[in-house]
Amino acid sequence: MLNPQLNKHGELQHLLTIDGLPRAIVTRILDTASSFVGVSDREVKKVPLMRGKSVFNLFFENSTRTRTTFEIASKRLSADVINLNISASSASKGESLLDTIDNLAAMHADMFVVRHAQSGAPYLIAKHLIDTRQSHVHVVNAGDGRHAHPTQGLLDMYTIRHYKKDFSNLTVAVVGDILHSRVARSDIHGLTTLGVPEVRAIGPRTLLPSGLEHMGVRVFTDMNEGLKGVDVIIMLRLQNERMSGALLPSAQEYFKSYGLTPERLALAKPDAIVMHPGPMNRGVEIDSAVADGAQAVILPQVTFGIAVRMAVMSMLAGS
């Protein structure tokens, strides 16, 4: 199958998913991001790498945090950012999506940052750009349906490396609504690519997709059992807007079984870190005492996210 992410020199051309990315490229993104972290602390929080380049934020699905961090990352690279808030409608699919892309490419876009409710939309755009020989235009997937959210996965890997230094002895638990979560998929691919020996998925059976074992994941439906001895806990948001049918009795019931409370956190290693991609539902998947506690690294994740997105965009624009 075509892997449109890499060009013929093996360099990153588009970032669509962590799945199938060589470990060397993942590591290089994290290394490059560490150089960008310091840029945000300087008097001039900008480097001139993408001066004169135009980045189009194409958000077919709502997002505040991701769009904002991509916008900040673009601006700190000195790119010009154009935000297009195209809300999802039944008309914006198939041909009309690619027509939008062709029109924006005709305005000399250099990069598209794409968020779409349908899995595979960024892939479709990247393939279209390759087919129409517009290989100078790059695509970054900012979250597509249930499929992937690679920059979130990468910033989670950056955060884990920052606090734990090394991936080779870790046990990492991903907790919650894994079925609907593109973040969970990207995290699992990132963790296995970087050689984490034990990845656990914890959630109610109705929110666990089948086939997790094939991704090298240990599955737990009992949260207390699954949290024992873990180094990293990645909490997922209970995605109400994706909830269809009666998968769960109620949010209160969910919190009783799968909410991260201080008592449950005590089952993990004493130096375990707690992560969350945001936005958090306090009292649904996470207790405020944990979210605001000493082991939470949720706000550093946001800060690192800017550096990671700067790394991805600067690597793409230079390929």
Added chain:
Amino acid sequence: MTMTDPKPDAEALYAQLAQQVQAGLAGTAKLAIVGIYSGGAWLADRLAALMGVTDIGYIDVSFYRDDYAKKGLHAEVKPSRVPFDVQGATILLVDDVLYTGRTTRAAINTLFDYGRPAKIMLAALVDRGGRQLPVAADFVACDIALPPNQQLVLHRADDGRLSLTVDHA
């Protein structure tokens, strides 16, 4: 000194550069030393220790290079660290080999994004000529003329000793 020896003695050159820098900058107020990765950083460390300068920084100019559009981002970017107040400082910028002047230009731009220094001076172990920008070193240990297909590379051994090699492209 002009040398044609293809294997110049890096330690002897360093001693000479250190002497020049000490003579030229002794007693300078608010003096800081900044090395350009990687060779310039090694030299900066030694110069700072010798002169008792505590304001020391390291910069990687990858984010300011003018060949980014042609070559992309360098594979091993290192984090720049300028942990002192650049505002009003006299900064000695240190590089191993001065060639086209483009690295120096990028380094000066990098420094200005940390603040407005009072003065920036440049020290280089070797000046190999071939300038493409109006850049000159204030301190330089020797001039070595090299054809464009050759590269002068500074190495540091585990014991800290410096050596230079001429690599053919």
